[in-house]
Amino acid sequence: MRLLVTGGAGFVGATLALAFKRDFPAWEITALDNLYRKGSELSLPRLAAAGVEFRRGDVRHRQDIEECDGFDLLIECSAEPSAKAGYGDSPDYLIDTNLGGAAHCLEACRKNGAGMIFLSTSRVYPLGGLRALPLRETPEGLDPAVDAAGPGWSHDGITTGFPLAGPRSLYGATKLGAELLITEYGHAYDLPCVVTRAGMISGPWQMGKVDQGVIVLWAARHLFGGKLAYVGWGGAGQQRRDVLHVDDLYDLMRCQVETLADHRGRVFNAGGGRRNAISLRALTAACEERAGRRIAIGSVAETHASDIPWYVTDNAEVTAATGWRPTRDLDGILDDVFDWLRAHRETLEPLLAG
Numbered sequence: 001m002r003l004l005v006t007g008g009a010g011f012v013g014a015t016l017a018l019a020f021k022r023d024f025p026a027w028e029i030t031a032l033d034n035l036y037r038k039g040s041e042l043s044l045p046r047l048a049a050a051g052v053e054f055r056r057g058d059v060r061h062r063q064d065i066e067e068c069d070g071f072d073l074l075i076e077c078s079a080e081p082s083a084k085a086g087y088g089d090s091p092d093y094l095i096d097t098n099l100g101g102a103a104h105c106l107e108a109c110r111k112n113g114a115g116m117i118f119l120s121t122s123r124v125y126p127l128g129g130l131r132a133l134p135l136r137e138t139p140e141g142l143d144p145a146v147d148a149a150g151p152g153w154s155h156d157g158i159t160t161g162f163p164l165a166g167p168r169s170l171y172g173a174t175k176l177g178a179e180l181l182i183t184e185y186g187h188a189y190d191l192p193c194v195v196t197r198a199g200m201i202s203g204p205w206q207m208g209k210v211d212q213g214v215i216v217l218w219a220a221r222h223l224f225g226g227k228l229a230y231v232g233w234g235g236a237g238q239q240r241r242d243v244l245h246v247d248d249l250y251d252l253m254r255c256q257v258e259t260l261a262d263h264r265g266r267v268f269n270a271g272g273g274r275r276n277a278i279s280l281r282a283l284t285a286a287c288e289e290r291a292g293r294r295i296a297i298g299s300v301a302e303t304h305a306s307d308i309p310w311y312v313t314d315n316a317e318v319t320a321a322t323g324w325r326p327t328r329d330l331d332g333i334l335d336d337v338f339d340w341l342r343a344h345r346e347t348l349e350p351l352l353a354g
Ligand SMILES: NC(=O)c1ccc[n+]([C@@H]2O[C@H](COP(=O)([O-])OP(=O)(O)OC[C@H]3O[C@@H](n4cnc5c(N)ncnc54)[C@H](O)[C@@H]3O)[C@@H](O)[C@H]2O)c1
Pocket: 006, 007, 008, 009, 010, 011, 012, 013, 032, 033, 034, 035, 036, 037, 040, 057, 058, 059, 060, 076, 077, 078, 079, 080, 081, 097, 101, 119, 120, 121, 122, 197, 198, 199, 200, 201, 202, 207, 213
């Protein structure tokens, strides 16, 4: 197996490349990345030590991917992954990377007769539909009632049947556009492709920042110091997300690689699920306990144009198809993140304190 991981120095890409190399040492694995994300350079010695080849390249440039020719499978993890990207600024980089880059990856797959596994996002679901969910304030944060349900959603979360009409953020649009191309390439050129719409992912080596990677950001600021604020939805920190451990994502990706032919053309939701849903306010309490101190948290009532109040993944479909379900709970995710921050404090503090 010759595996190409685009965005292979990023949080997800490097974790997957390293885990595949650990479990399948005979595979030739190449990680391609342009090191756009601050902190991705920290992956390079880890990749080298494990025997994963690193190539500095840019998915916006077709020839950079062509230089990796000869692969059997491509896992597309390169992205500008922020839902806030492009607002108040040019969306060029976002579109050229997330949509144009995915198109270049597909062309390379076509030429190599290779399959593609695509990391998509829960943010393909529209803002209007998610904002219209009948949420109530509960001690755990915002939540629909236990017996509440509608098209593509219930108390258990969002399914792939959630209606797709309406704006979804520029980021979500680039990902949905890429998904459409993947479906067409799979159909027109008989390529085995699978799409996974992931909810929030976290774990060690995520370079958390204000607009992406909030679990690590919250943990790092509690440990190292720095500013934090509850932004949007009144500024009370009641918004809620489910969190998936990146090692659980790897378990799913491994299962998809091993059963690619069975699931070709499928689009799945995958996330931490209801059990792993947490509000920002509850995240603060969990971080205070682990860091052994409190920091001041600001409040901004105004909601960003790309924001949503609640996202929980309904994993029923992916579990029925593959048997996979997340196994790492929130406490385990936070413990792993804090252990990693403490073990690499000298390197991480300058990057993650604010
Ligand atoms: N982390 C999450 O919570 C989450 C949730 C849902 C989906 N995803 C998706 O998973 C994938 C991986 O995200 P991540 O969390 O690892 O983000 P990340 O920013 O850590 O990794 C993305 C990598 O892509 C690289 N990159 C950016 N532009 C590039 C370009 N033009 N050419 C080559 N490389 C480029 C970056 O340098 C970075 O190393 C993305 O597609 C993202 O949209 C992430």
